[in-house]
Each structure stands twice: as C-alpha cells, then as structure tokens.
Amino acid sequence: MSTETARAFNPRVLLVGLGVVAPLVAVLVMNLGRDPHVIGSPLVGRAAPDFALQPMGGGAPVTLASLRGRPVVLNFWATWCVPCFEEHPVLVGAARRLGEKVRFVGVIYEDSEEGVKSFLARQGSSYPSLLDPGSRTAIAFGIFGVPETYFIDAEGRIAAKHVGPLDEQSLALKLAQAGVTP
Amino acid sequence: MRRRALLVAALLLVGPAVRAQEQAASGDPQGVVGRPKGRALHGEALLARTEDVAGLLRCPVCQGLAVADSPATMAVNMKAQVREMLAAGYDQEQILAYFEHSYGEFVRLQPPLRGVNWLVWLGPVLALAAGGFFVTRALSARRTAAPAEPAPLPGPATLPDDPELARYVRRVRELAYGWPQGRAPGSEA
Numbered sequence: 001m002s003t004e005t006a007r008a009f010n011p012r013v014l015l016v017g018l019g020v021v022a023p024l025v026a027v028l029v030m031n032l033g034r035d036p037h038v039i040g041s042p043l044v045g046r047a048a049p050d051f052a053l054q055p056m057g058g059g060a061p062v063t064l065a066s067l068r069g070r071p072v073v074l075n076f077w078a079t080w081c082v083p084c085f086e087e088h089p090v091l092v093g094a095a096r097r098l099g100e101k102v103r104f105v106g107v108i109y110e111d112s113e114e115g116v117k118s119f120l121a122r123q124g125s126s127y128p129s130l131l132d133p134g135s136r137t138a139i140a141f142g143i144f145g146v147p148e149t150y151f152i153d154a155e156g157r158i159a160a161k162h163v164g165p166l167d168e169q170s171l172a173l174k175l176a177q178a179g180v181t182p
Numbered sequence: 183m184r185r186r187a188l189l190v191a192a193l194l195l196v197g198p199a200v201r202a203q204e205q206a207a208s209g210d211p212q213g214v215v216g217r218p219k220g221r222a223l224h225g226e227a228l229l230a231r232t233e234d235v236a237g238l239l240r241c242p243v244c245q246g247l248a249v250a251d252s253p254a255t256m257a258v259n260m261k262a263q264v265r266e267m268l269a270a271g272y273d274q275e276q277i278l279a280y281f282e283h284s285y286g287e288f289v290r291l292q293p294p295l296r297g298v299n300w301l302v303w304l305g306p307v308l309a310l311a312a313g314g315f316f317v318t319r320a321l322s323a324r325r326t327a328a329p330a331e332p333a334p335l336p337g338p339a340t341l342p343d344d345p346e347l348a349r350y351v352r353r354v355r356e357l358a359y360g361w362p363q364g365r366a367p368g369s370e371a
Contacts, residue, residue: 042286049284051208110255135259136209142284144242 041142041161048074048152049140053107053130056116062105062130064156071159071178072103072152075166076138077129078111079119081146083165088123090166095126102180107132109146151178211267211280218271232265235274239264239281240291248291338366 043049052061064072075091077084095104104127108116116129132138141150144163151160151174159178162170172182223231236250241257249257249264260281267277281289293299341348341364352364361367 040286041284042282043284049209050213053208132208134262135256136263138256139260139263139281140209140284142242142286144285 041158043142043150043158044161046158048072048150048156048158049137051130051132051137051140053132053137055128055130056108056113056120062128064152067103067105067152068156069154070101070103071154071175071180072105072150073175073178074105074107074141074150074152075147076107076109076141076143076149077147078109079115080111081109084147085123087147087165087167090168090171092124092126094168094171098175098180099126102175102178103127105130107137109138109143110135149174151175153178209263211272211276214283215272215276215280218267218273219276220268220271220273222271223268228265228268231268231274232261235268235277236261236264238274238278238291240289242285242289341365 048064050064052063054061073091073094075087077088079085091104091106095102098104106125106127106129108129108131113131120129130137135143141148147165149162149166150158151162153159160174162174166174175182233250236257237248239249239260241247241249241252241254241260243254243256244252247254247257249260252258264277267280272280278290287293293302295303338361341351348364355361355364359366
C-alpha cells in the first residue's frame with residue numbers, strides 16, 4: 001500500500017524540488033558566458049586617484065594633476081613579469097609615435113630600482129617610470145597583478161582598464177576609449 | 183658654523199614634512215572616504231585593530247586569503263596602509279570602504295548588508311525557520327492523528343476485505359498450514 005503512494009505523482013514534492021533546483025540552474029546559466037579571468041574595475045568612469053611619485057633616475061615627483069590636459073596611459077609593470085617584457089616594445093613605440101597626444105607613464109610594481117634601471121638600459125625607454133614605495137598607488141588603482149594598464153582621459157577620468165599585456169590592437173582600442181584618435 | 187647647524191636643523195624638520203606630503207598625495211584616503219571619523223590608535227591597540235581590520239580584507243593576489251593571513255608583498259603593503267589609516271583615526275568602515283573603492287566589493291571578506299547580499303545573511307535563517315515550521319507541523323499532525331486501530335486479524339474462517347491482502351493471507355495459509363482456499367477445514371459455519 002505504501003509503495004503505491006510513493007509511486008504516485010506528488011505535485012508538492014515537484015514544486016519544492018523545482019524551488020531548490022531552478023535558482024541554482026539559473027545562476028549557472030546566467031554565468032555561462034562570463035569569463036572568470038576578467039576582473040572589472042570599479043574605478044572605470046570615476047576620477048583617477050591622484051599620486052605623487054618619484055621618477056626613476058631622480059627629479060621632481062610626477063603627479064596626476066601635472067599630467068592633466070592630455071590623456072594618460074598608466075602602465076603598472078615589473079621586470080620580473082614576463083608579459084610586461086612582451087608589451088614593453090609596444091608601449092615604447094607607441095609613446096614615441098603618440099608622444100604629442102598622449103602621456104605614457106610607467107609605475108613600477110614590487111621591484112627594485114636597480115633591476116628596473118638595468119632593464120631600461122637594455123630595453124630602452126621613451127617615457128618615465130615612477131617608483132611606488134609601499135605600493136600605495138597600485139593599491140589606490142586596485143591592481144591585482146602586472147601588467148595592468150589604466151587609460152585616463154584628458155580630464156583625469158579613468159576611461160578604460162586593460163589587464164594583461166597590450167598589443168598594437170588592444171592599445172589602439174583602449175586609446176580610442178580614452179579619446180585618442182590615431 | 184651656526185648657520186650650517188640651523189640649515190641642518192631646518193632640513194631635518196622640513197625633510198620629513200615634505201616626505202609626508204608626498205605620501206599623502208599617493209593613495210590618500212581622505213579624497214575617497216573623507217576625514218577620519220574614529221579615534222587615532224597607537225601602541226598595542228593599534229596592532230590589535232590592524233589584525234582585526236586586515237582580517238576583513240581579502241588579499242587581491244592570493245586565493246581566498248585575508249590580508250592579515252597572507253605573506254604576499256601586496257598583503258603586507260595593504261596591512262601597512264591599514265595600520266597607518268587606523269593611526270590616523272580612520273574607523274573600520276572607512277578603511278574597508280577605501281579599499282572597496284579601488285578593488286570593488288570583492289575585497290571585503292564579509293559581504294556588507296545591502297542589495298542581494300541580504301540573501302547571504304538571511305537565507306540560512308529563513309531556511310532554518312522554514313525547516314522548523316515543516317518539522318513541527320509534521321510532528322503535531324502525527325500527534326493529533328488518532329492512534330490507528332490495528333486492523334483485526336481475520337479469524338480462521340474469514341479473509342480480509344481488501345482483495346489483494348486477502349489473496350496474500352490465503353496464499354500464506356495454504357503454504358503454512360495446507361488449508362485449501364486459506365480457510366481452516368471444518369471452520370465453515
């Protein structure tokens with residue numbers, strides 16, 4: 001007798017089961033198209049955090065306010081980071097080409113001054129690299145790792161962020177978002 | 183000589199001030215979370231609170247570790263900034279809000295009570311309440327239900343009304359006692 005009731009269709013059991021399973025499936029389906037490696041930055045669209053950092057090789061501190069008026073490409077990098085090595089020539093070339101329109105600035109992330117100095121002597125440079133003691137500026141910009149690059153428009157607003165090494169295409173795309181036309 | 187001493191003294195006084203100004207401009211929380219709202223801490227209290235607040239922050243370069251628990255340089259730097267902010271009088275919520283401003287809600291190890299996060303905090307309580315409700319209801323239903331009278335066993339001459347049950351009883355009696363048709367011989371009245 002009891003086996004018969006268990007076998008019978010019970011709409012309440014079905015309803016409770018759906019109530020548990022449906023939200024789980026919905027969450028899974030909604031996130032199917034999401035790339036878990038993409039980390040959005042809450043800073044995009046907001047004013048870039050100000051900084052005052054000593055450039056490599058000495059000189060007056062570079063502040064974000066002093067760079068205003070032209071879009072800024074702010075590249076966080078380190079010599080121990082292999083992808084930074086790959087993007088370095090792209091950035092150096094672009095800085096030479098677009099120097100009139102865009103300010104390129106590197107911020108050194110968790111690296112020694114000596115290491116950076118010898119790296120730049122070997123690989124060449126066309127824009128300043130700033131020292132960031134205690135990673136204060138990296139933290140203010142929400143850096144997760146290197147390389148990460150912020151594209152700041154002429155008004156000091158963060159227009160775009162790029163995580164990972166830049167190539168010519170991605171650089172042109174992000175520059176356009178910051179209002180730089182080639 | 184005296185002039186030189188004065189110059190050195192002036193440099194000693196001004197030097198740290200200039201450095202402090204530079205540091206304030208790089209990653210200065212005041213522009214993000216306003217003036218410090220709490221009491222400036224120092225000594226043992228500062229160290230203890232630093233551990234507490236750093237324990238609420240997720241280390242961005244680690245896998246699910248708190249800033250307080252991670253040896254990564256990034257975490258060490260973040261902890262140093264937490265300590266500095268506490269020493270400057272920022273309260274816990276201001277410090278968490280400062281890091282959230284650049285890293286997003288991800289950086290908080292405890293989801294703040296807002297929006298869909300209410301589900302995380304209230305979900306388990308609601309589930310427990312619902313479960314308790316169903317269990318009490320089921321228990322009280324069992325208690326109020328009249329204790330079921332055991333069905334009278336059929337005597338040797340009779341069979342249950344339920345035809346299926348009757349079929350089994352008949353079969354058992356045939357097998358066990360050898361009664362034809364499941365009725366005791368001579369019991370037919």
